[in-house]
Amino acid sequence: MIRILHVSTAHPASDPRIAYRVLPTLAPHYELIALLPNGSAGEWTGIRYVSLFWFRRVWQRVLVNYPLVLWHTLRLRPALFHIYDPELLPLARFVQLLLQIPVIYEVHENLYKKLDAKASNQTRLATWAFCRADRMAQRHFYLIFTEHGYTDTYRHLNRPSVVIHNYPTLPFFEPFRTNYATDPQAPVFFYIGWISLERAFDTLLLALASLKANYPNFRVHLFGDCAIPNHVLTRLPGFAKVCDNLIFYGYTNQQTAFRYAAGATAGLALLNPVGDYPESYTTKLFEYMALGLPVVTSDFPLYREVVERHGCGFCVSPNDPVAIADALLYFIQNEQVARDMGQRGRQAVETMYNWETESKQFLSFYRQVLP
Structure with missing residues (x-):
C-alpha cells in the first residue's frame, strides 16, 4: 500500500477531525502513519501513531519537533506528506524538495483574518514568516480547505484544491x-x-x-x-x-x-x-x-x-x-x-451535513494527488 505521513505539531492525537474523520477514511486505502502530539505510540485500526511533544508556543514546537519530524520522515520515506499546521510549511517544502513527493496542506482557519488575535505567538517577524510561507504553499502544495469562505483569500493556487467541511461522522x-x-x-x-x-x-x-x-x-x-x-x-x-x-x-x-x-x-x-x-x-x-x-x-x-x-x-x-x-x-x-x-x-x-458525504470528496482528491 502507498505510505502516507500525516503530521501535526499543534493538533493533539485526539483532534476530532484527524482522529475520527480523516485517518479512518484513508486507513482502508493507504498505509497511514500519524505524527501527533500527546498521543500513545502504537498501531490502532490500521493506523500507526508516533507521539510528538506538545508546547503552547510555536517556537518551542518548531525547535523540538522539527528535528523529530524530519528524522521520522527520512526514515519512513512516505509517498505523500500531509500537514495540518502553518508552522510546518517550511519543513514540508524542504521534504518535498528532498524526497520529490507531493504535499497536502489542510487550512483549518483563515489566519490572515486572525493575526491580530494570535497575541501569544505574534511578532512582526512571525507574521512576515507566515505570509511568506503561506504564499509558498499556494504555489507548490495541494490545499484542503475546511470552509468555502477561505477560498476568497486563497484565489491564486498553482495546484488543485478542495473544500472538505468538518461535518460529523x-x-x-x-x-x-x-x-x-x-x-x-x-x-x-x-x-x-x-x-x-x-x-x-x-x-x-x-x-x-x-x-x-x-x-x-x-x-x-x-x-x-x-x-x-x-x-x-x-x-x-x-x-x-x-x-x-x-x-x-x-x-x-x-x-x-x-x-x-x-x-x-x-x-x-x-x-x-x-x-x-x-x-x-x-x-x-x-x-x-x-x-x-x-x-x-x-x-x-x-x-x-x-x-x-x-x-x-x-x-x-x-x-x-x-x-x-x-x-x-x-x-x-x-x-x-x-x-x-x-x-x-x-x-x-x-x-446534508455529514462526513459520509465529505469523505467521498476526500478520497477523490487523494486519488487526484496520487493517481
Missing part, C-alpha cells in the same frame, strides 16, 4: 444519542470548545445570571480549555452569581464530553464576529445537531442558512445577553418544541 455519535428528556426544574446546557471572550463567554455569563432568577438550579457542562486567565474570569460580570452552576472539565476527548450531552436542554455555540468566524462554520453547531440537541448560536448569515432553514434552534446576537437568555428560557418552557427542533437538526445532519 454519524456512527461516532450514535452511542451518545438519547431520547430528548429534560428536567425543567434543573435544566442542563452543554458546551464543547475553547472558552474565550472571542466566543462570547462574557455575554453568556450575563445571560445565565438572568436565567438564574427563574431557574436557580440550572447547570452548564463546559468542555474545553479556558483561554481566559482565572483572575479575569472571576471578575467578569455575572460570574460570581453563576459560578456554582458552571462545571468546567477542561479539555477531554469527545467520548468523555458527549456523554454529558444526554439530558441537555440545548447546545451552546456562540461566537463574536471577529476574525474568520462569520465566514466559518463552528463544528460544534453540527455536532449538537447530530446529538439531537436544539442549538443557540450567533446570528451570522452563514449560520442562519443552516439553523433557520432547518428550524433547529435560534440565531441570536452574541452581544445580547437578553436575547440569549430568552432563547434558553424558551427551550426550558417549551420542551416539545425544543425536542422537535433537535429532531429536525438531526435529520439535517443525516441528509
